Amino acid sequence: MRVQNKSASLCLRWMSVVMIAALAACGGGGGGGGQATGGGGASSASSIAATSASSTNSAASSAQSSSSTSASSTSSSASSGSGVSSSTATSASSSSATSSASSASSSTPNYYASCTFPAGDWRNGAWCWSNPTVVSGAVSKYDLTGFASLPGDSVTGLVPAGVTGGGVIPETDPGYRKVTTALELAQAIVAANKIDPGKTGRAYVIEIMNDLDLGWNEIGSAAQTLASTPFSKHANTPKLHPKLIASDVSNLQISPKKGGLTIFSANGATIRHSSWSIKATSNVIIRNLKFDELWEWDEDTKGDYDKNNWDFIVIGVGGGRVSHIWIDHCTFSNAYDGIIDTKGGTSNVTYSWNAYVGDDGVANAFNPTANLNSFVWQQINKLEENKDSYPLYSTLRNKMLLTPEQIVQVMQGTKKTMAIGELSKDVVNQMSSVTLHHNLYLNPVDRLPRSAGAQVHSYNNYADATNLLAAKRMRDAKFAAMSSADQAKFTSDNPYKFGPSLNGSISVEDGAMLVEKSVYIDVLWPLRNNQTNPADASYTGKILGLDLQYIFHNEDGTTYTERGDSTATGSRLGPFQDSRIKPFAWNTTHGGAPYTLPASAYDDPASLLPVIQAGVGAGRLTWAKENWLKVKY
Template sequence: MSSTPRVSRRLLLAGAAGVAAATGLPRHATAAPATADGFASVPALGLSGTTGGAAGPTVTVTNATDLAHYAGRNTPYTILVGGRITFDDMVTVVADKSIIGVGTSGVIDGGGLQLGSTTRPGNNVIIRNLTFVNASDDSISVTNAAHHVWIDHNDLSNGYDGLLDVKRASDYVTISWNHFHDHSKTTLVGHSDTYTADRGHLRVTYHHNLFEGTAQRHPRVRFGDPVHVYNNHFLNNELYGVASTEDAGVLVEYNYFENVAHPAYVGYDESGPGRLVERNNVYVNSGAPQTAGTVTEPRTYYAYSPDPAAAMPSLVRAGVGVGRI
């Protein structure tokens, strides 16, 4: 096991500032934020927001044994992933951790990260700047009532089950600036139609993500209210974009849907209908969204300033994925 001095915030943010300067896009739109926004920023459940492992030391890991060791420690850590780590199954991440890839080298190959167990919660966790590929189960599973989770600037593809699932009464989650591609079941919110313990939880923000060549679940939501889906680019999604089911409340706004025959469903497969409000989206070579009911306004919880939907193809492409923080 090896350790390194704490990495300065200036170095972590330098790459994103360069992207903004090179593209001429507004700095606020592409520069990686220093702190979580959306639901992960909301004071609740004894936390003032999401800080991950900032209170603890920084270590660098290059193998699965060290990754599992530090991710499972009962004290805060910032864990830097240097290089490709190949393993099977899931590594459990417990409270107060930041897991961050170094440059563009941090890769999780074959396995995934599970936030928390039934006895050890995965609260206050940050996952950034990592590539996830070939997962034997989920690439990232936010589960077992984990809360205050920020998943930002990752690249996720070619998994077995879900690329990023939020379930089992987890709450206050932000999923931002990620590139999801080459997969079917992309991101689920809510464990199952019969897991009614998810009611009153599952508050999730999705913003500035690229869903490219992914078939479905962007997200598929059960029970959560509100789930806020804004400023994303949906591109070539074969089955559908967003699905609101089992009385979920989903707000879909300022997104760009391109080559998506069914941008939004109310109810899907055997799941009963949810509620879905759409506004200020752009639809290019896409069908009309289904809508129903009303949804709790996210501004009840946090402030946000959406970018124009028409800017999403260039803005999101310029900012998503690894090497941008």
């Protein structure tokens, strides 16, 4: 069941950017050389309608052990999709991997900094995040798919043909607004929020031309006092981050009257210091924007980040149902709370081609060189000026003996990436329906997503927690060396919280989540079905993985790799916590799949990384501006 190869430890330094197909070079297999994958469920995953498999899993209660055992070269039938298949690499392959990895380890930093690798190196071209991908012609892989593409809206009846946003209109159209300032953005949003479609002055398309700092103290009095201004001062005032204390945080309400709005940037502009709220509307598109600088250190809730409620985007909370939303090709750094939260029974949502990259204060695949003036670093440097004044921070520095650099390492990932559903066991959660595909999660802590009661289809997503797993192990070693009295501060009834959980995709409270053809690297718990009380089945959700790739780097230097379905005997994919696995079934009125995708819509997990690299995130694609207004190509 496991590939055990000591040469794999030499690959750990750059495994977070290694293509799955290249795992054989590190002794891990992955489509050839070290693993007989065969296709492992590919045929069964070509359509979400093919989900009748029972999700019983005899290994669910065993689990995430990293102890080593000899791996046999047996594999399941490729066509059956039953999944787990591993074999040991040949000695020749291992020797080659050792040489290649040693070379990469000694010279990689300069290559990453310049994004130029030796001639013939597979990391050239698409790997380099800083080089935009030039797109020409029709590229159907960027079509709107999933729940947001479904016709009809049972709540308002306003979306007869799926999401279209503001439509494809020329830049000369009065409904096309170009904004360069916070005031112009406010005026454009008012023109969408307050004016009926078809009426003079209505805004349908808002193009953000440049970076915008939208903190309450930054937008200016004209935007603050504009009639029906969509801006408000956020209820929770910054306390610790020096930049946010100066800028303050705003909330921007997006509620286009009777729906129909596209907000985008052609150049991947950045939005800072603002939380966007979509409420009481439908048919909204947000594309090609970066959201940044909405995080600060948390002393008030002892590292639980449960007070400020700063989400980059929150959908469907505080007034009216929301349906048919498409958020596409956006990039998100760290936020204090969630990156995107979907609440209030919001339905027919698709999140696609987004990059959740965390803070750039640590070098990783997305940030080739560490930014020592990153947003997290700015906060840490401020705390260092008087570190004993902050109980949690002081404990980390003086008792756990972490350096500032080590604290930044632990804080690099997104903590609460995405929640679907709000109040526990609220029946409105059952109305939510979300599709996630071709998203990058770089060093995620949790929630990929966490869904309570909702229906979720997740496919071709790529989660890589390599750097964060190393940070967790470092933190855990420091914790183990503390006195029992100091350790108690982290284990009491009201404990300090500092350490990544490394959870993956989570379905709870009878939600239904299908995860297909995705990749999880160094995520401790890829699939989970309960986070509250495993003894109470009402808190358990349904979750099924089909044709997934899982790679985990054990502490002893060996690598575990698996390709297949979560129902396979011995699978380490999960679901975990509640061992009484609920058989997967969609929560539709007819009991079947809500929609069907053609096989061509899916990418093979073994070759998913270069696809993700070529297209994910804001500012990545260079193509005709009009394409950002389209939903089909």
